[in-house]
Amino acid sequence: MSEGADAPPLPAGERAGVRGSGAAPPAPFARIPPLAPGMRIGLYGGSFNPAHEAHRAASLLALKKLRLDRVWWLVTPGNPLKDNRALPPLAARLAQARAVAAHPALLPTGLEAGLGTRFSYDTVDALVRRFPRVHFVWLMGADNLASFHRWQHWRDIAARVPIAVIDRPGCTFPAMASPAATALARRRVRESEAGALATMRPPAWVFLHGLKSPLSSTRLREGG
Ligand SMILES: Nc1ncnc2c1ncn2[C@@H]1O[C@H](COP(=O)(O)OP(=O)(O)OP(=O)(O)O)[C@@H](O)[C@H]1O
Numbered sequence: 001m002s003e004g005a006d007a008p009p010l011p012a013g014e015r016a017g018v019r020g021s022g023a024a025p026p027a028p029f030a031r032i033p034p035l036a037p038g039m040r041i042g043l044y045g046g047s048f049n050p051a052h053e054a055h056r057a058a059s060l061l062a063l064k065k066l067r068l069d070r071v072w073w074l075v076t077p078g079n080p081l082k083d084n085r086a087l088p089p090l091a092a093r094l095a096q097a098r099a100v101a102a103h104p105a106l107l108p109t110g111l112e113a114g115l116g117t118r119f120s121y122d123t124v125d126a127l128v129r130r131f132p133r134v135h136f137v138w139l140m141g142a143d144n145l146a147s148f149h150r151w152q153h154w155r156d157i158a159a160r161v162p163i164a165v166i167d168r169p170g171c172t173f174p175a176m177a178s179p180a181a182t183a184l185a186r187r188r189v190r191e192s193e194a195g196a197l198a199t200m201r202p203p204a205w206v207f208l209h210g211l212k213s214p215l216s217s218t219r220l221r222e223g224g
């Protein structure tokens with residue numbers, strides 16, 4: 001669970017999880033309700049700056065189509081590929097994400113700060129090791145599939161957990177023509193089989209249609 005030397009720095013104090021508090025990070029799983037063997041959990045990583053209705057709708061779509069029990073929102077301490085200098089503190093983004101999620105099956109968490117992970121591979125690796133009998137699925141919007149090949153150890157993420165990609169306006173073609181989609185083309189499963197994805201042996205991935213929301217955090221930050 002290393003912080004890579006090639007990642008840009010986090011906002012001051014963010015490594016502790018709560019900016020400027022000087023407090024130790026919370027025990028990673030302190031706020032996670034008990035898990036039962038065989039549970040299916042979606043892992044939805046994001047900056048959530050701010051969280052919005054499309055995050056909620058995408059999570060509910062995945063919950064239904066993949067037959068998940070829960071979706072954990074992994075509110076990142078800082079996306080390793082983004083300039084995070086203006087990123088609000090984790091605690092503030094987490095509180096706002098909780099207000100938006102407002103559903104018993106959606107759980108915004110600060111797990112990555114608690115685990116000390118920043119790269120998604122490290123997070124996935126930690127969770128799969130810690131909960132070997134839980135079926136995790138990585139969830140992401142189509143924009144992230146388009147750049148997935150730039151993520152650290154992306155092939156290992158795909159080898160570790162099934163992946164569901166949620167369509168997003170303007171991103172369908174860049175996602176489907178991306179290096180990662182091309183490399184994993186033979187492991188794509190039909191949307192009609194999405195209900196079985198969580199228990200499939202990875203690599204396995206599905207492209208989920210049916211949302212196509214134009215909402216984005218950028219747009220909200222810009223007041224749109
Ligand atoms: N409208 C949307 N449709 C589908 N997926 C989305 C949508 N908005 C965000 N996502 C996905 O949610 C996850 C978290 O996204 P993030 O917090 O970066 O929100 P964002 O709206 O993409 O933010 P920004 O505009 O700052 O890039 C990512 O996997 C992203 O692809």
Ligand SMILES: O=C(O)c1ccc[n+]([C@@H]2O[C@H](COP(=O)([O-])O)[C@@H](O)[C@H]2O)c1
Nearest residue numbers: 045046047076079081119120121151152
């Ligand atoms: O691990 C990586 O190399 C990596 C590179 C870019 C993005 N991610 C993760 O992708 C998720 C979506 O990020 P974002 O900023 O688009 O919401 C979030 O969990 C990030 O930590 C991860």
